[in-house]
Amino acid sequence: MTSPRVVIVGGGFAGIEAARALAKYAETLAPVDIILVDRQNHHCFQPLLYQVATAALSPADIAWPIRSILNRQPNLRVIMAKVTGVDTQARIVHTDELDLPYDYLVLASGVTHAYFGHDEWESVAPGLKQLEDARHIRARFLLAFERAEIADDEALRRKLLTFVIVGGGPTGVEMAGSMAEVAKETLKSDFREIDPRMSRIVLIEAGPRILPALPENLSNYAQRALEKMGVEVLVNTKVTDCDADGVSLGDTRIDASTIVWAAGVVASPAAQWIHAEHDRAGRIMVAPDLSVPGLQNVFVAGDLASVKDQDGKPVPGIAPAAKQMGRYIGRLIAARVAGETDNKPFVYSHAGDLATVGRRAAVVKIGRFELTGFIGWLFWGIAHIYFLIGLRNRFVVAVTWLWSYLTFRRGARLISTGDNNSVVIPEGARRSRVNPRSV
Amino acid sequence: MTSPRVVIVGGGFAGIEAARALAKYAETLAPVDIILVDRQNHHCFQPLLYQVATAALSPADIAWPIRSILNRQPNLRVIMAKVTGVDTQARIVHTDELDLPYDYLVLASGVTHAYFGHDEWESVAPGLKQLEDARHIRARFLLAFERAEIADDEALRRKLLTFVIVGGGPTGVEMAGSMAEVAKETLKSDFREIDPRMSRIVLIEAGPRILPALPENLSNYAQRALEKMGVEVLVNTKVTDCDADGVSLGDTRIDASTIVWAAGVVASPAAQWIHAEHDRAGRIMVAPDLSVPGLQNVFVAGDLASVKDQDGKPVPGIAPAAKQMGRYIGRLIAARVAGETDNKPFVYSHAGDLATVGRRAAVVKIGRFELTGFIGWLFWGIAHIYFLIGLRNRFVVAVTWLWSYLTFRRGARLISTGDNNSVVIPEGARRSRVNPRSV
Numbered sequence: 001m002t003s004p005r006v007v008i009v010g011g012g013f014a015g016i017e018a019a020r021a022l023a024k025y026a027e028t029l030a031p032v033d034i035i036l037v038d039r040q041n042h043h044c045f046q047p048l049l050y051q052v053a054t055a056a057l058s059p060a061d062i063a064w065p066i067r068s069i070l071n072r073q074p075n076l077r078v079i080m081a082k083v084t085g086v087d088t089q090a091r092i093v094h095t096d097e098l099d100l101p102y103d104y105l106v107l108a109s110g111v112t113h114a115y116f117g118h119d120e121w122e123s124v125a126p127g128l129k130q131l132e133d134a135r136h137i138r139a140r141f142l143l144a145f146e147r148a149e150i151a152d153d154e155a156l157r158r159k160l161l162t163f164v165i166v167g168g169g170p171t172g173v174e175m176a177g178s179m180a181e182v183a184k185e186t187l188k189s190d191f192r193e194i195d196p197r198m199s200r201i202v203l204i205e206a207g208p209r210i211l212p213a214l215p216e217n218l219s220n221y222a223q224r225a226l227e228k229m230g231v232e233v234l235v236n237t238k239v240t241d242c243d244a245d246g247v248s249l250g251d252t253r254i255d256a257s258t259i260v261w262a263a264g265v266v267a268s269p270a271a272q273w274i275h276a277e278h279d280r281a282g283r284i285m286v287a288p289d290l291s292v293p294g295l296q297n298v299f300v301a302g303d304l305a306s307v308k309d310q311d312g313k314p315v316p317g318i319a320p321a322a323k324q325m326g327r328y329i330g331r332l333i334a335a336r337v338a339g340e341t342d343n344k345p346f347v348y349s350h351a352g353d354l355a356t357v358g359r360r361a362a363v364v365k366i367g368r369f370e371l372t373g374f375i376g377w378l379f380w381g382i383a384h385i386y387f388l389i390g391l392r393n394r395f396v397v398a399v400t401w402l403w404s405y406l407t408f409r410r411g412a413r414l415i416s417t418g419d420n421n422s423v424v425i426p427e428g429a430r431r432s433r434v435n436p437r438s439v
Numbered sequence: 440m441t442s443p444r445v446v447i448v449g450g451g452f453a454g455i456e457a458a459r460a461l462a463k464y465a466e467t468l469a470p471v472d473i474i475l476v477d478r479q480n481h482h483c484f485q486p487l488l489y490q491v492a493t494a495a496l497s498p499a500d501i502a503w504p505i506r507s508i509l510n511r512q513p514n515l516r517v518i519m520a521k522v523t524g525v526d527t528q529a530r531i532v533h534t535d536e537l538d539l540p541y542d543y544l545v546l547a548s549g550v551t552h553a554y555f556g557h558d559e560w561e562s563v564a565p566g567l568k569q570l571e572d573a574r575h576i577r578a579r580f581l582l583a584f585e586r587a588e589i590a591d592d593e594a595l596r597r598k599l600l601t602f603v604i605v606g607g608g609p610t611g612v613e614m615a616g617s618m619a620e621v622a623k624e625t626l627k628s629d630f631r632e633i634d635p636r637m638s639r640i641v642l643i644e645a646g647p648r649i650l651p652a653l654p655e656n657l658s659n660y661a662q663r664a665l666e667k668m669g670v671e672v673l674v675n676t677k678v679t680d681c682d683a684d685g686v687s688l689g690d691t692r693i694d695a696s697t698i699v700w701a702a703g704v705v706a707s708p709a710a711q712w713i714h715a716e717h718d719r720a721g722r723i724m725v726a727p728d729l730s731v732p733g734l735q736n737v738f739v740a741g742d743l744a745s746v747k748d749q750d751g752k753p754v755p756g757i758a759p760a761a762k763q764m765g766r767y768i769g770r771l772i773a774a775r776v777a778g779e780t781d782n783k784p785f786v787y788s789h790a791g792d793l794a795t796v797g798r799r800a801a802v803v804k805i806g807r808f809e810l811t812g813f814i815g816w817l818f819w820g821i822a823h824i825y826f827l828i829g830l831r832n833r834f835v836v837a838v839t840w841l842w843s844y845l846t847f848r849r850g851a852r853l854i855s856t857g858d859n860n861s862v863v864i865p866e867g868a869r870r871s872r873v874n875p876r877s878v
Contacts, residue, residue: 041585041854058497060851067629068852077631080585080854097589131853146480146519150536190506192516392842392850396835403831411831412499413507414570415480415519 003031003075004337007093007100009083009270010108011038011066012046014302014322018106021330023073029338034075035100037093039082041065044131045388047319048397050171052134053260054178055142055186055410059131061397064389083109086273088295104297104333107270107284108326111303111317114266114281121242125259128171137260139415141179144258145187146415148194155255161199162256164247166239167263168205169212170355173222175260176203177358180229185408202232202254204247206263209235211363213316213353218363221372225361239263265317267304274298279306288345290329299333301325309348319387320351356380359405442470442514443776446532446539448522448709449547450477450505451485452761453741457545460769462512468777473514474539476532478521480504483570484827486758487836489610491573492699493617494581494625494849498570500836503828522548525712527734543736543772546709546723547765550742550756553705553720560681564698567610576699578854580618583697584626585854587633594694600638601695603686605678606702607644608651609794612661614699615642616797619668624847641671641693643686645702648674650802652755652792657802660811664800678702704756706743713737718745727784729768738772740764748787758826759790795819798844 006022008015019036026032045062052059067078081095086105093100113127126136141163148160163183165176183199190196203210203226209219210226210233223233234249241248246255267282276292277285283306284292290305292298302322307315315321328346335342352366354376362376371379381401388394400411445461447454458475465471484501491498506517520534525544532539552566565575580602587599602622604615622638629635642649642665648658649665649672662672673688680687685694706721715731716724722745723731729744731737741761746754754760767785774781791805793815801819803810810818820840827833839850 041581041852058499058851060497060853063853065629065852068848071628078629079589080582081589142480143519150518150520189510190504190517390850392839392846392848395838395842396850399834399838400831403834407831409507409831411829411835412497413480413504414499414502 003033004103005033005035005101006104006106006333007102008034008036008106008108009038009093010110010302010304011036011040011043011078012108012110012302012322013319014108014110014304014326015106016043016066016069017323017326018108018301018330019070019073019076019326021327022334023070023076023330025331025334026075026337029334032075032334032337033077034073035077035079035102036066036070037079037081037083037095037100038066039080040130041067041080042131043069043389046129047387048384049128049131049134050174050178052131052412053128053137053141053175054182055138055413056178056404057397057400058412059135061393061400062388063131064393069389083273086270088274088298091297102297104299104336106299106301106326106329106333107274107304108301108322109268109270109304111265111267111281111283113261114264115261116264118242121261124244125166125242125247125261127261128175129265138412140258141182142413142415145191145194145196147257149191150193157194158200159245159255160257161194161196162202162246162254162258163199164202164204164254164256164259166204166242166247166259166261168203168207168210168233168235169262170353172203172205172260172262173210173226173355173357175262176201176231176233177226177229177356177361180226180231181358181408182410184230186410186413200232200256201230202234202256204237204239204249205233205235206238207235211353211355214355214363214365215370218365218370218372222355222357222361222363225357229358265303270300270304289332289343290325290346299329301329307346307348309350315348316350318353321348324348354380354383442472443542444472444474444540445543445545445772446541447473447475447545447547448477448532449549449741449743450475450479450482450517451547451549451741452758453547453549453743453765454545455482455505455508456762456765457547457740457769458509458512458515458765460766461773462509462515462769464770464773465514465776468773468779471514471773471776472516473512474516474518474541475505475509476518476520476522476534476539477505478519479569480506480519481570482508482828485568486826487823488567488570488573489613489617491570491851492567492576492580492614493621494577494852495617495843496836496839497851498574500832500839501827502570503832508828522712525709527713527737530736541736543738543775545738545740545765545768545772546713546743547740547761548707548709548743550704550706550720550722552700553703554700555703557681560700563683564605564681564686564700566700567614568704577851579697580621581852581854584630584633584635586696588630589632596633597639598684598694599696600633600635601641601685601693601697602638603641603643603693603695603698605643605681605686605698605700607642607646607649607672607674608701609792611642611644611699611701612649612665612794612796614701615640615670615672616665616668616795616800619665619670620797620847621849623669625849625852639671639695640669641673641695643676643678643688644672644674645677646674650792650794653794653802653804654809657804657809657811661794661796661800661802664796668797704742709739709743728771728782729764729785738768740768746785746787748789754787755789757792760787763787793819793822 081097187196271278356362362380364371520536626635710717742756795801801815
């Protein structure tokens with residue numbers, strides 16, 4: 001007799017935790033065959049992606065091969081392929097490479113950026129979900145200074161040195177703070193024709209305050225800290241248009257050659273694969289045991305799941321929530337396979353919220369504890385290093401951060417995207433002519 | 440009165456050293472304005488590129504922004520642009536971004552891979568000169584194992600797990616040793632359907648022995664060391680054809696999905712820009728003071744220059760030679776600007792040759808000293824860390840090597856090219872179907 005087959009789609013926090021929990025509990029309960037499928041070969045530590053985008057860390061510092069993370073589990077196989085659909089009748093996951101029959105299915109394919117019906121903004125305002133996105137934003141960010149150095153037109157130079165971040169959640173706040181640090185400190189001695197410290201960094205939030213998940217006093221602290229670093233923070237401000245030359249905010253216009261999108265997410269198309277009920281963002285509505293209503297052997301974990309906590313508030317799309325769901329599902333499937341029918345519902349336990357604003361400034365709320373400033377920043381750093389996978393990554397990131405802190409330098413200032421055409425350079429900058437004698 | 444303008448084309452070893460020497464000597468002699476132009480924003484430490492290609496190091500560990508290396512020199516400006524031509528009459532360097540007039544010109548734009556009239560081989564047998572090349576080869580190398588894991592056809596699987604390196608110079612030898620290490624050690628526990636230790640790694644050299652720049656006993660040692668690691672070394676063997684499915688060696692055929700080209704170089708088109716006399720590989724024939732005959736204010740440095748040493752042997756295309764030429768030219772131009780006319784010819788001083796074969800094995804020849812084995816390997820490692828730019832890079836590379844040595848792991852196993860279409864995947868592998876129940 002063959003063991004029941006569990007297919008897990010996605011190697012993010014939820015998928016990895018589901019695989020680990022399932023492999024662990026299956027050992028003592030009943031054997032299973034596990035397949036984890038992802039279109040990338042690596043698990044990416046998304047909370048630090050913004051540091052790759054702003055040249056502080058290398059992609060490999062925050063990523064790890066999925067099969068290397070899970071190579072201790074003999075009952076687990078990792079497959080690199082892109083899922084194209086699911087046949088819930090025949091119980092088969094279709095991929096671009098091969099078909100994967102399943103007895104149990106765990107969907108954990110996550111979310112991507114949403115442009116609220118303006119998909120045409122994507123090419124000018126890239127978001128930050130994968131390593132490729134980070135490398136792309138890093139290239140655009142650094143290239144803007146290179147172009148500004150050789151631009152001969154003052155308006156063009158101002159546009160090249162204006163950076164707009166749309167969305168005041170943790171990603172937007174961390175990007176804005178980090179970009180300000182690069183412009184004001186890291187690059188300050190490297191150019192001759194421009195002064196990078198004159199860069200304009202604008203953070204735009206549609207709601208009344210940045211970091212809305214945190215209490216108001218911490219939002220205010222973060223805004224003041226950003227402003228002290230020279231970031232312009234605009235709240236209650238909606239972006240009405242984005243193009244290669246800047247953003248429109250109703251009647252106001254900001255000319256900018258670099259726009260980063262951190263304003264919203266939409267689920268991967270998993271709801272369509274299984275014809276499940278979903279919310280406006282495409283997140284699948286799940287039963288209390290995180291299964292899909294009507295499909296008892298299909299579970300949803302991580303950002304892809306639309307789940308409420310005990311107070312009826314939506315469970316946030318953060319790493320600890322994804323891990324908790326993954327662990328719950330792994331354990332539940334192991335129990336089911338072993339014939340247990342007890343179905344304790346999933347209960348989300350919120351550990352806290354935190355975001356770093358820049359050098360020596362972060363906001364942390366854990367239960368009733370609140371931390372800001374240097375202590376909050378230290379806590380933030382230690383927590384992130386602790387959750388990184390792999391001893392080497394922890395060590396290299398810790399050393400790199402210490403080095404950056406002491407020298408104000410950044411170690412990963414490479415402009416390289418693999419495909420230079422994908423970096424949008426304003427046409428004006430490409431054709432500008434300076435009088436080189438004027439150096 | 441404005442100072443004389445020196446334009447340096449290329450931010451490799453030769454260009455950086457020329458800029459440094461010129462800036463230094465100009466301080467005490469006579470002021471100059473220096474412009475260094477490169478199409479990349481970074482200087483790349485090419486001797487370790489193969490370690491990026493084989494997932495040991497991250498791109499940023501061996502690269503550094505050119506403007507950051509040179510930011511102490513107030514009389515020096517760095518411009519990121521692609522040179523498109525030189526007008527030696529008007530004394531202007533044309534780029535895709537702007538025109539750069541010069542009084543003195545230093546050409547140090549290096550070399551790229553040569554396919555000896557078979558440019559169509561480039562897409563199937565990429566070479567290793569830039570960071571993008573290394574990232575591309577890394578993706579292909581790692582992807583071959585991923586495809587083999589899901590291939591259902593034994594012949595296809597064998598083809599996917601066969602890696603051919605063409606060219607037995609230091610780059611080819613180092614690539615072959617490093618690939619063997621990854622296949623036999625790093626990946627050995629990570630797959631379920633394939634055993635990466637069964638991979639076939641073939642190093643092909645047209646001449647009678649690998650590492651021809653070294654004495655015969657060291658060549659033999661290196662070949663034995665490679666063979667002990669499981670690398671097949673074929674000498675006196677010419678590649679007669681390359682395609683997506685393998686290489687032809689006259690009547691013999693090796694099916695392989697991954698081919699790396701380390702067999703030859705051709706100079707960048709600088710000789711055509713200035714209509715200079717050049718050798719078969721496009722290297723510019725220079726006068727004893729490294730100037731171009733007939734163009735007293737144009738100098739050539741590094742791999743781009745065709746220079747003979749005192750014994751009449753060609754100066755090799757290695758980093759120390761490039762640095763010596765750059766330094767000589769920088770000093771010479773500073774002296775000329777100051778009115779000195781003494782023209783001591785360039786004299787190349789050969790420090791030695793070295794290549795690493797793999798874990799605890801390297802060959803080193805410095806003067807009459809020869810080192811092999813563990814001592815040679817240690818010497819190689821210390822020498823390379825010493826020559827890396829930047830304290831952080833030295834430290835991170837040293838730590839990463841120590842960690843890899845102790846754990847057999849590799850920290851940068853990311854499949855990411857920015858443009859997935861550029862990774863050639865054999866059509867058969869993409870369409871294969873396995874019976875997943877057979878796991």
